[in-house]
Amino acid sequence: AQSVTQLGSHVSVSEGALVLLRCNYSSSVPPYLFWYVQYPNQGLQLLLKYTSAATLVKGINGFEAEFKKSETSFHLTKPSAHMSDAAEYFCAVSNYNFGNEKLTFGTGTRLTIIP
Amino acid sequence: DTGVSQDPRHKITKRGQNVTFRCDPISEHNRLYWYRQTLGQGPEFLTYFQNEAQLEKSRLLSDRFSAERPKGSFSTLEIQRTEQGDSAMYLCASSLERVIHTDTQYFGPGTRLTVL
Numbered sequence: 025a026q027s028v029t030q031l032g033s034h035v036s037v038s039e040g041a042l043v044l045l046r047c048n049y050s051s052s053v054p055p056y057l058f059w060y061v062q063y064p065n066q067g068l069q070l071l072l073k074y075t076s077a078a079t080l081v082k083g084i085n086g087f088e089a090e091f092k093k094s095e096t097s098f099h100l101t102k103p104s105a106h107m108s109d110a111a112e113y114f115c116a117v118s119n120y121n122f123g124n125e126k127l128t129f130g131t132g133t134r135l136t137i138i139p
Numbered sequence: 140d141t142g143v144s145q146d147p148r149h150k151i152t153k154r155g156q157n158v159t160f161r162c163d164p165i166s167e168h169n170r171l172y173w174y175r176q177t178l179g180q181g182p183e184f185l186t187y188f189q190n191e192a193q194l195e196k197s198r199l200l201s202d203r204f205s206a207e208r209p210k211g212s213f214s215t216l217e218i219q220r221t222e223q224g225d226s227a228m229y230l231c232a233s234s235l236e237r238v239i240h241t242d243t244q245y246f247g248p249g250t251r252l253t254v255l
Binding site: 028068116 | 143145170172174179180181182183184187195230232234242243244245246247248249251
């Protein structure tokens with residue numbers, strides 16, 4: 025079984041400040057890890073994914089995440105927050121399972137940017 | 140690449156009625172997934188298709204739910220005898236099978252169902 029825990033359902037940061045969204049995973053086999061962003065009344069957009077090629081993963085819109093096996097973590101960061109970053113962020117895990125790579129999501133973190 | 144589309148975007152129905160949602164995946168994608176997202180939660184897996192074959196169904200998918208993907212193209216999700224607990228956002232995602240590395244699932248905008 026696999027699972028994801030996102031610490032902090034709501035995070036507020038000032039515009040220009042560091043963004044840090046936390047994600048810890050549980051998986052019995054080497055995982056694939058993802059961060060998705062969801063804007064109001066929209067579907068999910070992939071920010072970045074970890075597939076074991078490199079532990080530091082760079083994504084779109086200046087986001088990056090680091091895979092730390094010893095800590096079972098995959099935290100999302102951005103050096104300088106922008107107003108347009110305000111959205112809901114979901115961490116997800118999947119395992120190769122005979123073709124079904126269904127995603128198991130965390131409960132999400134709502135990011136608010138303070139002007 | 141026109142992305143994943145879903146229709147309708149919103150559906151309001153009365154309890155006990157049947158509803159059907161449609162998902163059109165990205166054209167060359169052979170994998171298609173359905174997820175359900177309730178308020179304040181992350182999406183939860185419902186079912187998965189590889190081409191036209193439905194290969195896995197979640198225990199969340201009661202016998203009132205049925206999904207099809209005829210000819211391996213678009214997919215439909217039908218809910219019979221809707222209940223208020225079915226109110227949620229229904230998300231469709233598609234991906235292209237890759238031999239090396241995991242595939243990337245691209246999500247549609249979702250269909251928001253409200254059962255009165």
